Amino acid sequence: MRKAIPNTLTLLNLFCGCIAVIFTVKDDFVIAAIFVFLGIFFDFFDGFAARKLNVQSELGLQLDSLADVVTSGVVPGLIMFKLLEITHSSWDAFNVMPFLGLSITLASAYRLAKFNIDEEQQNYFKGLPTPANALLILSLPLIMEYQNNDIINGIILNKWFLLAVIVFSCYILNASVKLFALKFKNFGFADNVVRYVFLILSLVLIIVLQFAAIPLIILLYISLSILNNFTSN
Structure with a gap:
């Protein structure tokens, strides 16, 4: 019974991530952000519960990363896709720029795969953890929604700014920088x-x-x- 508790929390993370994907596709970034925040909450406590209950397992490690790929990988990639889409007055199938946002999803998946086989990251992280990066990307539509400053909105919806964020995000996720x-x-x-x-x-x-x-x-x-x-x- 104890072994099921951390994995249940991990599955709740994945469930929240799936709901966040649905609301992102519907352009409801606020609800999507709420479910990502919930997913990150479950992501924190699944590892905490596994350590406290002494039921850490290889299955739990793999399941955790699979859930994170959705909540902290697919969702921020889709958010960036949507933001880049907004920067263009008209969208057509030949405009590849919005798809560059999905680079964040790819970089997140690569980072999580590396984390699973890296035994050094016990007391520190190499590169930015995917939940932190997800919060970075999700903050952009939330700033626009709740602070509604024309200057800030103009910066966020500048395609060159968004491309710079993508490059920074993909780099810092997989950089060999030790983060406490x-x-x-x-x-x-x-x-x-x-x-x-x-x-x-x-x-x-x-x-x-x-x-x-x-x-x-x-x-x-x-x-x-x-x-x-x-x-x-």
Whole structure:
């Protein structure tokens, strides 16, 4: 019975991802984002439950990645497809640019496959985790929906900006950059300075900037990780 709990949470992640795909296709990015957030929530707690119940398994590892491919791979790829589609006043079958958004899905799948066979990533990540990258992409339509600033909207719907985001996303997903994990072995400040600084600054950014804080938080996470790598060597 205990073994079924983590896998059930993983399947709930996949279920949420499938629903998010449906709403993305229907151009309802807000509902899609809600289900991606729920999927990421289940994704966090399936691993947590497996460790606490001591029922980690190879099946669970593979199932987790398969669920993440949908929730944190297919959905952000489709979101980017839709955003690139919006940048063109008319769409036809010969316009290949929107399909470049699916590069994010491919890069996410490749990143997850590498993660499954990499035994080093216990206390840190190599490259940006797919859920964090999904939040980065999903933040773009949410910023447009809830903050509705003409200047910001103009930037987000600029095809060159979106292409730059795709390139950055595909690169950082699979870069050999060590990024710290938010795993606390203890709660001492000295042993977790970078984590506490990140969490405090992230909270301030969210309070001040709301959804516009998400891209800045991702950049902050990467920057603090690089700085931490230099100071710890």
